[in-house]
Amino acid sequence: MGIKYIKNELFIEQISAVKLAELCDTPTYVYSKKLILNNFNSYKKAFNNDIVCYAVKANSNQTLLEILSNLGAGADIVSGGELFKVLRAGINPQKIVYSGVGKTAEEIKYALESNILMFNVESYEELCAINKIAKQMNKKARIAFRVNPNVDPDTHKYIATGKHGTKFGIKYEDAIDMYISASKMANIEIIGIDTHIGSQILKIEPYKLAALKISKLIDKLESLNIHLKYIDIGGGLGIKYEKNQKPPKPIELKKAVMSVFGKYKDKTLIVEPGRSIIGNTGVMLGKVIYRKKSGNKNFLIVDIGMNDLIRPTLYDAYHNILPVKKTSKKPITLDIVGPICESGDFIAKDRKFPLLEQGDLIAVECIGAYGSAMSSQYNSRKRSRGIIVDGKKVIHIRRRDEFEDLLRLEENLEKYL
Numbered sequence: 001m002g003i004k005y006i007k008n009e010l011f012i013e014q015i016s017a018v019k020l021a022e023l024c025d026t027p028t029y030v031y032s033k034k035l036i037l038n039n040f041n042s043y044k045k046a047f048n049n050d051i052v053c054y055a056v057k058a059n060s061n062q063t064l065l066e067i068l069s070n071l072g073a074g075a076d077i078v079s080g081g082e083l084f085k086v087l088r089a090g091i092n093p094q095k096i097v098y099s100g101v102g103k104t105a106e107e108i109k110y111a112l113e114s115n116i117l118m119f120n121v122e123s124y125e126e127l128c129a130i131n132k133i134a135k136q137m138n139k140k141a142r143i144a145f146r147v148n149p150n151v152d153p154d155t156h157k158y159i160a161t162g163k164h165g166t167k168f169g170i171k172y173e174d175a176i177d178m179y180i181s182a183s184k185m186a187n188i189e190i191i192g193i194d195t196h197i198g199s200q201i202l203k204i205e206p207y208k209l210a211a212l213k214i215s216k217l218i219d220k221l222e223s224l225n226i227h228l229k230y231i232d233i234g235g236g237l238g239i240k241y242e243k244n245q246k247p248p249k250p251i252e253l254k255k256a257v258m259s260v261f262g263k264y265k266d267k268t269l270i271v272e273p274g275r276s277i278i279g280n281t282g283v284m285l286g287k288v289i290y291r292k293k294s295g296n297k298n299f300l301i302v303d304i305g306m307n308d309l310i311r312p313t314l315y316d317a318y319h320n321i322l323p324v325k326k327t328s329k330k331p332i333t334l335d336i337v338g339p340i341c342e343s344g345d346f347i348a349k350d351r352k353f354p355l356l357e358q359g360d361l362i363a364v365e366c367i368g369a370y371g372s373a374m375s376s377q378y379n380s381r382k383r384s385r386g387i388i389v390d391g392k393k394v395i396h397i398r399r400r401d402e403f404e405d406l407l408r409l410e411e412n413l414e415k416y417l
């Protein structure tokens with residue numbers, strides 16, 4: 001379903017990848033609409049009385065946001081830019097939560113004007129800033145504290161957030177004092193508690209451990225007459241990048257947290273999935289430019305650079321790569337690298353893969369999340385096109401940059417001074 005070989009050729013839904021490459025050129029991010037709907041619906045089904053806030057940072061394409069908005073998604077945002085985009089996509093402000101350690105005064109004001117559901121507050125100074133700005137605007141800001149439960153999510157260190165010593169959240173031991181301070185602030189309305197322990201999490205246990213710790217805080221707060229309406233459990237469910245990985249399903253996450261939070265009948269859960277909504281729905285189509293041997297090493301030089309997909313470089317991430325046309329060539333050990341001028345520019349190292357020919361097409365799997373979203377114009381490369389395949393239909397969701405786009409922000413500057 002979605003992305004598979006039919007006979008010996010890779011298909012995205014009902015269109016062959018060869019045809020897509022002819023139509024769109026390479027490199028191109030290609031997503032399956034069916035997979036997007038499936039992923040979102042499995043959250044919607046599992047979290048049926050709750051709010052599913054899509055973590056926009058995973059992929060903020062406007063058409064994608066509109067699709068999710070039409071399915072009833074809320075949004076977890078981390079910047080004014082994301083707020084702008086989700087409002088444009090028609091997402092209900094009462095389903096928007098605002099995370100992040102560095103919200104600026106301008107962003108706080110914009111979120112208050114937009115009447116979002118709540119700020120997930122990460123420090124005392126941020127709390128004071130929100131209270132002050134809300135006062136100037138004659139408003140009450142709804143908040144939750146993002147609590148750092150000091151739980152190890154067992155993931156790459158750059159995307160682990162739930163342990164003490166990271167910049168995220170309020171230290172667990174300080175949380176109650178923070179709530180007490182907030183309860184005395186005139187322009188703050190406490191409505192929730194939040195935690196987010198990390199990303200690409202492949203086990204349920206860390207979520208349960210975090211829930212148990214959060215639940216202790218909720219009980220303590222109730223005894224202090226501080227009542228919460230929302231429990232935000234964050235995002236982070238992993239996806240299957242490698243064959244041996246078996247990520248938990250949304251329903252398993254729901255069951256695990258409900259075994260702890262089920263007793264709170266008056267509270268609504270919020271969940272903030274990003275990667276598990278969009279990660280496995282897309283491949284990046286690319287093509288072999290050259291083959292090369294250096295020392296004992298074989299290289300396939302392809303037209304996908306680290307500017308298109310930085311995950312292998314940044315997190316040592318594994319992305320499976322498929323030849324678009326199955327080949328009888330035996331796999332050998334080689335590096336698949338991009339055209340960018342640094343050795344960090346690779347998609348796969350020491351991978352068993354057939355030594356394809358110049359012009360042959362490849363598909364890099366699971367690029368839906370943090371692929372296009374983290375892309376850049378590094379080496380003055382044009383950022384890539386994006387398409388969604390819906391059955392036999394191609395929906396164009398992002399054009400490829402043109403050379404003029406490389407200049408656009410750097411000319412006619414007079415009026416900006």
Ligand code: LLP
Pocket residue numbers: 055057058076099100159196198199200234235236237272273274275276311315369370
């Ligand atoms: N909520 C908050 C507060 C977050 O910081 C994140 C992700 C999410 C939700 C969504 O997490 P997800 O469900 O997507 O795992 N660029 C990295 C991932 C960074 C994740 C940052 N925070 C990567 O490519 O692996």
